[in-house]
Amino acid sequence: MKSNNRSSYNVRLSTQVSNPTPFFLLSSNSLSMGSSNIATKDDSDTDIADPKTDSQSFISLFTEGEKVLAYHGPCLYEAKVQKIENSKEDKKKEAKYYVHYLGWNKSWDEWVGADRLLKCSEENLQKQATLKKQGADKNTKSGRSTQSKPKSSTEARADKEDLRNHVGRSKKRKVESGMEEKDAVSANKHMKIQIPSTLKKQLLDDCEFVTQLGKLVKLPRSPCVDDIMTKYLDHKTKKDAAITESITEILKGLRSYFDKALPVMLLYKKELQQYQEAIEDNKSPSTVYGAEHLLRLFVKLPEILAHANIEEETLTQLLQNLQDFLKFLQRSQSTFFLSSYDVSSQGVEASSMEEDE
Amino acid sequence: MGKSGEEEEEEEQEGLSVHSPCQAPPSSASSLPKEQSQIDLELKLLEALEIYPPNKLQGIHRHFILYGLMEYLRRSFDRHFSSDEVLQLLDRFYNLEMLKPDEEEMDILNQEEVFSLPQTFYTKEES
Numbered sequence: 418m419k420s421n422n423r424s425s426y427n428v429r430l431s432t433q434v435s436n437p438t439p440f441f442l443l444s445s446n447s448l449s450m451g452s453s454n455i456a457t458k459d460d461s462d463t464d465i466a467d468p469k470t471d472s473q474s475f476i477s478l479f480t481e482g483e484k485v486l487a488y489h490g491p492c493l494y495e496a497k498v499q500k501i502e503n504s505k506e507d508k509k510k511e512a513k514y515y516v517h518y519l520g521w522n523k524s525w526d527e528w529v530g531a532d533r534l535l536k537c538s539e540e541n542l543q544k545q546a547t548l549k550k551q552g553a554d555k556n557t558k559s560g561r562s563t564q565s566k567p568k569s570s571t572e573a574r575a576d577k578e579d580l581r582n583h584v585g586r587s588k589k590r591k592v593e594s595g596m597e598e599k600d601a602v603s604a605n606k607h608m609k610i611q612i613p614s615t616l617k618k619q620l621l622d623d624c625e626f627v628t629q630l631g632k633l634v635k636l637p638r639s640p641c642v643d644d645i646m647t648k649y650l651d652h653k654t655k656k657d658a659a660i661t662e663s664i665t666e667i668l669k670g671l672r673s674y675f676d677k678a679l680p681v682m683l684l685y686k687k688e689l690q691q692y693q694e695a696i697e698d699n700k701s702p703s704t705v706y707g708a709e710h711l712l713r714l715f716v717k718l719p720e721i722l723a724h725a726n727i728e729e730e731t732l733t734q735l736l737q738n739l740q741d742f743l744k745f746l747q748r749s750q751s752t753f754f755l756s757s758y759d760v761s762s763q764g765v766e767a768s769s770m771e772e773d774e
Numbered sequence: 775m776g777k778s779g780e781e782e783e784e785e786e787q788e789g790l791s792v793h794s795p796c797q798a799p800p801s802s803a804s805s806l807p808k809e810q811s812q813i814d815l816e817l818k819l820l821e822a823l824e825i826y827p828p829n830k831l832q833g834i835h836r837h838f839i840l841y842g843l844m845e846y847l848r849r850s851f852d853r854h855f856s857s858d859e860v861l862q863l864l865d866r867f868y869n870l871e872m873l874k875p876d877e878e879e880m881d882i883l884n885q886e887e888v889f890s891l892p893q894t895f896y897t898k899e900e901s
Binding site: 478479480481482483484536538617620621624659660662663665666667669670673674677678681682683684685686713716717720721722723724725726727728730731734735 | 825826830834835836837838839840841842844845846848849854855856857881882883884885886887888889890891892893895896
């Protein structure tokens with residue numbers, strides 16, 4: 418797997434707007450294992466995601482290894498969650514997150530509460546840019562308001578350096594102005610992929626299995642991504658042979674994305690070891706992984722497609738096709754998806770104790 | 775789009791007498807002389823390439839770029855185009871193997887990060 422330099426651009430964009438203030442919400446599933454992290458509220462199937470502000474046990478909003486935005490002083494900085502600490506006795510107590518600020522010396526790593534953290538959504542990234550500008554403006558002699566200044570890349574770079582000099586830290590951060598420009602690019606594209614609610618639940622369960630319970634999908638999967646795509650193509654071209662060419666190209670594109678994206682951005686931390694083992698002999702992920710991981714690609718797809726710069730009319734058509742593919746997955750959900758994962762993340766099969774459930 | 779040689783000549787002569795070569799008569803592609811429609815195809819392709827830079831045809835997004843070209847031509851000529859057809863047209867202008875992909879270090883697919891679900895998964899969706 419190609420190793421990538423970590424200090425590269427942060428253009429992680431999300432098309433989904435999130436609230437600027439963090440909050441302690443999570444949907445629940447009726448799984449209740451030993452950990453106090455999981456909510457034990459009864460699952461309501463109609464409302465998959467119920468904000469829970471009552472006295473339920475706290476659930477971690479951020480996961481280990483997740484890239485986040487963290488407040489340090491008045492500004493937001495890209496950071497990574499290294500460790501999470503929950504208080505098991507006092508459930509009302511907030512979780513603490515040990516964060517490392519990307520591009521900064523380890524000596525700045527610290528424990529913070531969720532109130533200082535934000536998800537790396539588009540809105541929050543824009544907020545980061547705004548705060549940075551405000552901070553920089555305080556240092557420049559002109560003292561003009563931010564609105565009157567066009568945000569060109571050179572100016573943003575100069576502002577950043579001003580800020581750096583003022584704060585006195587050595588940040589080996591590459592050009593962040595690139596990120597601001599890219600924010601503008603994706604903000605213009607109203608790209609939304611609507612994930613059907615049962616598939617959303619699949620993703621939430623998937624998250625819980627892996628991150629909370631340490632349970633992994635058994636690999637290789639059958640049907641694998643290639644199998645699923647073949648089935649879809651057969652299904653579509655039976656109805657209308659003329660569209661074969663365009664559907665084929667779209668599926669090829671998805672497959673390319675999947676193979677590239679899987680090790681880079683589609684795995685939870687606990688799955689990394691399994692990945693290394695499963696992919697030996699240079700197998701392509703689309704022959705090893707299945708619907709569970711393919712679905713995760715759809716969460717990231719708007720961001721990825723933003724980089725392809727497809728013009729609006731074609732993009733609309735493409736999104737329709739992708740929506741249709743999701744519906745196809747949903748219709749055969751029980752065939753394609755696992756409802757429970759058996760492999761423990763240490764690589765051992767489920768013990769008999771768990772089988773008794 | 776295939777026409778016999780004789781037909782081509784007839785229509786070309788017609789084209790010369792009735793219309794000047796520069797004015798493409800407004801009609802569906804199939805009624806045009808083969809050369810004329812080929813030119814139209816190429817022109818449309820070049821138009822499309824202003825939107826989809828050809829060097830992206832070697833990058834990670836290449837299938838979607840190709841799809842974009844196919845769709846553009848489909849809308850322009852109201853018929854389906856195969857990926858091979860589009861690639862053949864492209865071949866007249868570019869040696870595709872020689873194209874260098876864009877700076878991909880900036881691409882999102884090169885940025886390692888742990889997967890996580892966006893916040894909206896944990897709240898009621900408004901849309």
